[in-house]
Amino acid sequence: MKSLLSQPVKVVRILGALGIIGGxxxxxxxxxxxxxxTVALSFLLAVLAIATRWGLIEGLVASIASVxxxxxxxxxxxxSITIADPQDWLALSVxxxxxxxxxxxxxxxxxxxxxxxxxxxxxxxxxxxxRNLLLLEVHGHMGQEITNLIAQVFELPGLAFYDRTSDRxxxxxxxxxxxEGSKLRDTALQGTVxxxxxxxxxxxxxxxxxxxxxxxxIQGSEVSETALHAIANLTAITLExxxxxxxxxxxxxxxxxxxxxxxxxxxxxxxxxxxxxxxxAAVTSMLSDSDMNPTRQELLRIVDEETDRLNSMLTGAIxxxxxxxxxxxxxxSPQSLRKIVQTQLARxxxxxxxxxxxxxxxxxxxxxxxxxxxxxxxxxQLLSNALRYTPPGSPLTVRASAGETExxxxxxxxxxxxxxxxxxxxxxxxxxxxxxxxxxxxxxxGLTIAREIVRAHHGRIWVESxxxxxxxxxxxxxxxxxxx
Amino acid sequence: MxxxxxxxxxxxxxxxxxxRTTLVSRGYMVSTxxxxxxxxxxxxxxxxxxxxxxxxxxxIGGMEACRIIRAQGDIPIVILSIGNxxxxxxxxxxxxxxxxxxxxxxxxxxxxxxxxxxxxxPLMSPGTPDLLNLGKTVINFVARRVTVDGTEVRLTPKExxxxxxxxxxxxxxxxxxxxxxxxxxxxxxxxxxxxxxxxNQLRKKxxxxxxxxxxxxTEPWVGxxxxxxxxx
Numbered sequence: 266m267k268s269l270l271s272q273p274v275k276v277v278r279i280l281g282a283l284g285i286i287g288g289x290x291x292x293x294x295x296x297x298x299x300x301x302x303t304v305a306l307s308f309l310l311a312v313l314a315i316a317t318r319w320g321l322i323e324g325l326v327a328s329i330a331s332v333x334x335x336x337x338x339x340x341x342x343x344x345s346i347t348i349a350d351p352q353d354w355l356a357l358s359v360x361x362x363x364x365x366x367x368x369x370x371x372x373x374x375x376x377x378x379x380x381x382x383x384x385x386x387x388x389x390x391x392x393x394x395x396r397n398l399l400l401l402e403v404h405g406h407m408g409q410e411i412t413n414l415i416a417q418v419f420e421l422p423g424l425a426f427y428d429r430t431s432d433r434x435x436x437x438x439x440x441x442x443x444x445e446g447s448k449l450r451d452t453a454l455q456g457t458v459x460x461x462x463x464x465x466x467x468x469x470x471x472x473x474x475x476x477x478x479x480x481x482x483i484q485g486s487e488v489s490e491t492a493l494h495a496i497a498n499l500t501a502i503t504l505e506x507x508x509x510x511x512x513x514x515x516x517x518x519x520x521x522x523x524x525x526x527x528x529x530x531x532x533x534x535x536x537x538x539x540x541x542x543x544x545x546a547a548v549t550s551m552l553s554d555s556d557m558n559p560t561r562q563e564l565l566r567i568v569d570e571e572t573d574r575l576n577s578m579l580t581g582a583i584x585x586x587x588x589x590x591x592x593x594x595x596x597x598s599p600q601s602l603r604k605i606v607q608t609q610l611a612r613x614x615x616x617x618x619x620x621x622x623x624x625x626x627x628x629x630x631x632x633x634x635x636x637x638x639x640x641x642x643x644x645x646q647l648l649s650n651a652l653r654y655t656p657p658g659s660p661l662t663v664r665a666s667a668g669e670t671e672x673x674x675x676x677x678x679x680x681x682x683x684x685x686x687x688x689x690x691x692x693x694x695x696x697x698x699x700x701x702x703x704x705x706x707x708x709x710x711g712l713t714i715a716r717e718i719v720r721a722h723h724g725r726i727w728v729e730s731x732x733x734x735x736x737x738x739x740x741x742x743x744x745x746x747x748x749x
Numbered sequence: 750m751x752x753x754x755x756x757x758x759x760x761x762x763x764x765x766x767x768x769r770t771t772l773v774s775r776g777y778m779v780s781t782x783x784x785x786x787x788x789x790x791x792x793x794x795x796x797x798x799x800x801x802x803x804x805x806x807x808x809i810g811g812m813e814a815c816r817i818i819r820a821q822g823d824i825p826i827v828i829l830s831i832g833n834x835x836x837x838x839x840x841x842x843x844x845x846x847x848x849x850x851x852x853x854x855x856x857x858x859x860x861x862x863x864x865x866x867x868x869x870x871p872l873m874s875p876g877t878p879d880l881l882n883l884g885k886t887v888i889n890f891v892a893r894r895v896t897v898d899g900t901e902v903r904l905t906p907k908e909x910x911x912x913x914x915x916x917x918x919x920x921x922x923x924x925x926x927x928x929x930x931x932x933x934x935x936x937x938x939x940x941x942x943x944x945x946x947x948x949n950q951l952r953k954k955x956x957x958x959x960x961x962x963x964x965x966x967t968e969p970w971v972g973x974x975x976x977x978x979x980x981x
Contacts, residue, residue: 538831538852543763545853550771553857569855576853580833596835601970608939638835 275322282315282323286330294338301339305360308335309367316368317375324368332361387492394418394496398503403510411500412437415481419496425468425482426500429453430508442466444482453480458490469493473501527590534579534586541579545572581710584642585694588717595639595721599632599745602640602665602672609644610663616652621660626674630665632745633672639718640742643726646711647676647738655680655735667744671724675739682732691728692716715740753798753867754778758788758814759829760806768801771856777863785814792818799866804830804841812844819845823905825866829854835942842946847907848933858936865934866907881916883964883978886955888916895955902954907932911947912955915965915975924972948973 289311293304308331316324336346340353348354397414401407408428416424416437423440427433427449434446443464452459452468454477459468467490468482478501483493548569552562587593603626610617610624633640644663651661655678662677683691690696694713719726719740730736755777757768765781772779780795782788784806792800800818804811815826827848828841838849847866850859881888887896893909895902904912910932915923925944929937937943948967952959966974 535831539761540763542831542853543761543767546764546767546771546856546859549858550767550856553860572853611939 278319278323279326282319282327283330285311285315286327286334290334290338301335301356304339305335305356309360309364312364313367313371316371320375321368321372324372325365328361328364328368331364332357335360384489387489390418391492391495391499395499398499401503403507406431407503407507408433409435409437411435411503415496415500419488419492421483421487423484425449427453427480427482428504429477429479430504440484442482442484444468449480449482452482453477467493469497471497471501471504473505478504524590527586530586531583531590534583537579538576541572541576545569545576548572581714584714585710588714588721593639593717593721595636597634597636597722600635600637600640602626602630602633602674602742603628605635605637605641606644606663606665606674609641609648612645613648613652616649619658620652623660623662625662626665630672631667631747633742634745635722635742640722643715643718643740644674644676646715647740650711650738651676651678651680651736654678668741671741671743673739673741675737677735677737679735682734683728683730683736684732688728688730692726752776752778754780754796755863756780756782756788756791756795756797756800758782758785758800758806758811759803760784761803764803771860772863775860785809785811788814789817792821792824797824799863800824800826801863802826802828802846804828804832804837812840815841815844815846819905823903825906827862827866829859839942839946842943843950845905847905848943861934861936865936868934883955885957886964888912888955890916897955904951904954908947908951908954911944912951912965915973919975919977922968922972922974928972944973 286308289304289307293299293307312324312327312331315327333346336348336357337344340348340350340357342349348357394415397418398411401410401414408426408431412424412426412435415421415426421438423438423442424436425442425444426435426437427446428435429450432450434449436442444466448459449468452470453472456470456472456477458470460466464484465486466482466484468480470477471479471481481493481497481500488496548565551557552565552569557565603624606624606626610622648661648663655661659679661679662675664675664677666673692712692715694710696709696712716726719742722742724741724743726738726740728736728738755772757765757772757779758781759765759768760783765783769779769781780791780797782791785808788800788802789809791797802811802815802818809817811828811830815828818824818826825847826845827850828846829850829852830837830841831852833851841849848862850862879889879891881890885898889895890913893904895904895909895912911928914928914931923931925941926938928944929940933940933943948965949959952962952965956962956964963978964976966976968974
C-alpha cells in the first residue's frame with residue numbers, strides 16, 4: 266500500500282511537515298520567548314509526531330528543517346547558519362542524532378502497525394472467504410462461484426481461476442487480468458508460482474496431496490503471498506469437497522437403486538413361494554397315497570418336480586438379491602469340510618442314486634473358517650451343476666486338500682467339459698452354456714452365487730476343463746486358526 | 750397318537766385348506782387360526798396336542814405367538830416358515846418351538862415331524878432311575894417333574910425327553926445325531942442347532958450356574974455328556 270501511495274500526497278505531506286516546523290519557529294521566535302532547550306524539545310516532539318503519522322521521509326525532512334531553524338533563529342549568532350559556542354555545536358549534534366533516531370523509530374513503529382493491521386485485515390478476509398466457501402452449495406460446477414467469491418471478499422480488481430477438472434478459466438472483477446489461459450494451465454500442471462514483474466501479475470498453482478487441481482491468477486500486490494497460498498489451499502479443499510460429495514452422491518444413488526432392486530426381487534420371490542407351499546403340500550400328500558394308478562402317479566410326480574424346480578429358482582433369486590444388496594452376513598467358525606460335504610451329499614439324496622461318488626476328503630483335514638450354511642450352498646451348487654451337466658450314471662469325485670493357509674475343494678466330473686471360451690464366462694450372472702440352454706433346466710445364477718459366497722470368505726473359485734474330458738470346479742477357503 | 754388335536758395357524762387360506770384336508774384324512778382333529786391373536790384365543794379356549802405355526806403373519810406374528818404359547822404351557826409347537834436361515838431357526842427354537850420346517854415342505858416329511866413332536870419317548874428305559882437327586886436339583890422321571898431348591902421348574906416335553914436320555918446314560922458322550930434321533934425321531938440327525946438351543950434352555954432351568962454347567966457338559970464337535978455328581 267505504502268509504495269503505491271501517489272506522489273502528490275507525499276509532496277503535500279512534506280510541505281505540511283515544513284509548515285509545522287515553520288509554525289513552531291514563528292511561534293517561539295515572534296510570540297513566546299523561551300529558552301533553547303524548550304524550543305529543541307518542541308521540535309523533537311513535532312518530528313516524532315510527523316514520523317509516526319506520515320512516515321520516515323516526512324520525519325527526516327522535518328528533522329533537517331528543525332536543525333536549520335534551530336541554528337538560524339535560536340542558536341547564537343542568530344540569523345546565520347554558523348555556531349559560535351562549541352557547546353552549542355554539541356547540543357545541536359545531539360539534537361540531530363536524536364531527531365533522526367526518533368523519526369526512524371517512530372516510522373518503524375508506524376510501518377509495523379500498518380503491516381499488522383494489513384495482516385489482520387487479510388486474516389479477516391481469509392476467514393470470511395473460508396466461511397463463505399464452506400457455505401457454498403456443493404455441486405459439480407462451482408468454479409465461477411468460487412472465483413466471484415474470492416474477488417468479492419478480497420476486493421480484487423481482477424482474478425482468474427483455472428479449474429483443471431472442467432479445463433475452464435473463470436474470471437471475476439472489473440478488470441481482465443493479462444494472464445492467458447495457457448499460462449494458468451501451465452502453472453497448474455508445473456506446480457510452480459509464476460510472477461511477471463512487468464504486468465504485476467502472479468499465478469499460483471492449486472493442488473491437494475500433490476494432485477494439481479488448477480491455478481489462480483491475480484494482478485498487483487494487494488494480497489500477500491501467504492494469503493495467496495491460503496486462498497489456493499481453501500480453493501483446493503472446496504473443490505475436493507465438491508468432488509467427494511459428487512462421488513458419494515453417485516455411489517449412494519447406485520447403491521440405493523441396487524438395494525431397491527434386491528428388495529423387490531426378495532419380496533417377489535417370497536410372494537411366489539407362498540402359493541408354492543400349498544401346491545407342494547397337496548401334491549406330496551397325494552403322492553404318498555400308495556394305491557394310486559401309475560399314470561396319475563407319474564403326472565403328480567411331474568407337478569412335484571416342477572414345484573421343486575420353481576422353488577429352487579426362487580431360492581436362487583433370493584440368495585442372489587441378498588448377495589447383490591451386500592446383505593451376505595457370514596457367521597464364520599471352525600468347521601469340518603468333510604461334514605459339510607457329507608451334509609450336502611445327503612441333501613441331494615435320490616438324485617445321486619445312480620452315481621458313483623468318490624469322496625476323497627481326508628478325515629484329518631484341518632478345519633476351515635467358514636459359514637457352514639453358505640459353504641454348504643457352494644458345494645451343493647457345484648454338485649448339482651455336475652449332476653445336471655453330465656450324463657446319468659457318470660462318476661463324480663469330491664476332493665479336498667490342505668495348503669499352508671487354505672483348503673482347496675474340487676468337484677470333478679466326467680462330462681462333456683467346457684470350452685476355453687465358455688470357461689471364462691461360467692461364473693457370470695445368467696450365463697448358460699450354448700449347448701445346454703435348450704436341454705437342461707437352470708437359471709444361470711448358481712455359479713454366480715457360489716462365486717460371491719467364496720469371495721465373501723476371501724477365497725477363490727475357478728474351473729479347469731478340457732472339452733470331452735470332464736470339468737473340475739475348485740474353490741479355496743481359509744484354514745481356521747490352529748486349535749491349541 | 751391318533752385323534753390328536755392340531756391347531757394350524759397361517760394367514761394363507763390355501764395353506765390352511767390343504768393342511769386341514771390332509772391332516773383330517775390322517776385321523777387328526779384340526780382347528781385353524783388366521784393369525785397369532787386368533788391362535789392365542791383358541792389355545793386358551795381349547796386343548797390342543799400340537800400347534801403348527803407360521804412365522805410371517807400380520808399382527809403379533811408367529812415368533813411372538815410362539816413365546817406366549819410356550820409361556821403358558823408345554824404344548825408342542827412346530828414352526829412352518831419360508832425363511833431358511835439358521836438365524837431364524839435358532840430364534841424360533843429359542844422362542845420355545847420344538848421343530849422348524851421350511852416352506853414349501855413335502856407332506857410326508859411334515860407328517861413325520863408331527864408324529865415326532867407328538868411322540869413322548871417310551872415312559873422308562875430300563876436303566877433310568879425313578880428319581881435323580883443332584884443336590885439342589887431333583888428330577889422325578891416317573892412324574893416328569895423337576896424341582897430346583899424345592900420349586901417346580903416347568904420343562905417342555907422335548908426338554909424333558911432330552912434331559913432323561915442324557916441322564917439315563919451318565920458320563921457317556923452322546924453324539925449329536927444319536928441324541929437327535931433318540932429325542933426327536935429317526936428322521937432327524939443334522940439339526941445340531943436344535944441341541945444347542947435346547948441344552949441352553951435346560952441349563953438355564955436346572956444348572957446352579959448356567960454359564961458354568963456341572964451336569965450338562967458340551968463335548969466340542971462330538972456331542973453332549975451328562976456328568977453325574979460325585980457322591981460325598
